[in-house]
Amino acid sequence: MEIESIAQDKSAESVRAVDRALDILLAFKGADGGLTVADLLKRVDLSRPTLYRLLHTLEKKEFLISSGDPQRFRLGPSVAQLAHSWNAGLNLAEVAQPAMQRVWEATGETVALFVPEGLMRLCVAEMPSQQALSFRRGVGYRERLVLGASGRAILAQIEANIELDSYAAGLEIDLQKCRAELAKTRKRGFAVSRDELIVGAVAIAAPIFDGASRVVGSLGIFGPTVRLPDSKVEEFGRYLIRETSAVSTSLGYHEKPSKVRP
Known part of the structure; x- marks a missing residue:
């Protein structure tokens, strides 16, 4: 004993x-x-x-x-x-899945995960809304980073290190307004687009960071204007910040004081 x-x-x-x-x-x-x-x-x-x-x-x-x-x-x-x-064992879609599920259940809207791919963004996971009136793009969908909320949520975090002209090449985009929108996105922590890629649609997206403080993707909510007035956009945007922050933490990200969001 x-x-x-x-x-x-x-x-x-x-x-x-x-x-x-x-x-x-x-x-x-x-x-x-x-x-x-x-x-x-x-x-x-x-x-x-x-x-x-x-x-x-x-x-x-x-x-x-x-x-x-x-x-x-x-x-x-x-x-x-x-x-x-x-890092080698991490899969962003797997890490983000619980957050996507929570956002999907809380909002009732389509939720999608995007990753940057050069000048583009790629949808790697999507949970479509079950409501009759809804918007979805599908896994594999690609679009320019400079267009739409899910793209600008990513671009806003790398815009200082790139030539914005190259991201907007071939598009009819007012670069001054675009820079202002990217600055606004950085300040509030999420991006918003209305009637931009689809008439009648609203998109809200927030960025995801990895352990090296690099932006590695964005999580977005997509729904019709009739269900997403300004008050709801603000509510969902703040909710997205909380959820993407949790995903970023799971990827090893430690938020710096300068990136603290409201």
Whole structure:
């Protein structure tokens, strides 16, 4: 009985060590250029001897690397290996499916997931509305990013890094108005289009980000004008922000203060 108790104590101590090691790894944030022991002691509730012991173990397994004087620790190649394995196993449509289901049930309208593809966007998942009057485009549908809410929700997040002219080439688009709309989309967190690609249709869409803070898609709601007045558009837009934020978090995204939405 005493042997069993000793074994349980050792097992509990091992679990605590793992828990503390994970706390150390989670103490590192994207903006950190490296943390000293003093920095880490402010972020984790550990004694200095325990911290040093765990740092040595994590460095030995290449989850951390260190350099300089005073010694500064950074995330190591083992973390990158895990991140690569995790990213490789992600499927945006699968990750977004629970959010799509919730939006579909809450709104009763068609819900679709789009991903960027060069100058275009591609529909990779869609849940059509069951109402008699509804709009749908179907999985595989492609359209220019500069057109429609689901495209501009994506384009608004990359517009500063591209030449908008190339996205609008061959289209009769007022670039000044388009830039203003993209700025408005960034500010409120979702894009809106009315009667743009289909007369009588309203689209509302919000962007999705990955762990590298890149926009990887948009989730949109599509319905008729008669069911989506301005008040409903605003309500659904804010709801979409919450749901796409949850999807982004599942993809490893940590929202920066500058991207906080109303």
